Amino acid sequence: MKILDRLEEILIVSLIGAATVIIFLSVMHRYLAGYDIPGLQDVLLNINVGWAQELCIIMFVWMAKFGAAYGVRTGIHVGVDVLLNQLSDSKRGKMIIVGLLAGALFTGIIGTLGANFVWENGMAYAVLSTLGADTGVHFEGPVTPDLEWPTWIVYSAIPLGSYLMCFRFLQVTASFWRTGELPHHDHGHVDGIDEEGHVPVDVNHFAMDDNLHPHDLKHHKHDDSAEGDKK
DSSP, X not given: OHHHHHHHHHHHHHHHHHHHHHXXXXXHHHHHTTXXXXXXXXXHHTSOOTTHHHXXXXXXXXXXXXXXXXXXXXXXSOOOOTTGGGSOHHHHHXXXXXXXXXXXHXXXXXXXXXXXXXXXXXXXXXXXXXXXXXXXXXXXXXXXXXXXXXHHXXXXXXXXXXXXXXXXXXXXXXXXXXHSOOOOOOTTOOTTSOGGGOOOTXXXXXXXXXXXXXXXXXXXXXXXXXXXXXX
């Protein structure tokens, strides 16, 4: 299980990192190609980066699908639990399990529909032709406009990501059944920061203890005048 978790994290980080680098290089190419620099401009104009936008879109789609599965595992997804928290502990636990199983059912259905679409959209032809079997009624399938990749490869993110998300829902359900706890992600936590120097929970982040706030200045001035009158 730890291997799957690590592969999931590596895939997400690699996709967003590669997409960021590609976008940066594409923007720099477009920017520098506009300058009349002898030699450099001719070289840049001969480099075709029209595929960069399409590739980044594909990367972000894959990242979103697998990132959604990661969110289920770590408890990042936001849920409205106002009514749920009004129930008793036993009823609340049952409703949580029903919700998790509903999520597993939904993502399982999406994964199955996506797998059927990918199979009929060119994967069947690619697999059968590779194995030397008769392709029958299956066709080769379309390709992407710029990269000219088979679209069934791009659309594979739907069944793969959805099935992984379904598995994560079942994993969280089993864990909740055993321990009664759900995965929780602290949005205020930042990896790499020492937890020993954490800020107290009851701290007032909006307090102005340095008397620099206009209201505080007016308030202190009023107090000073009042003390003068008493004297």
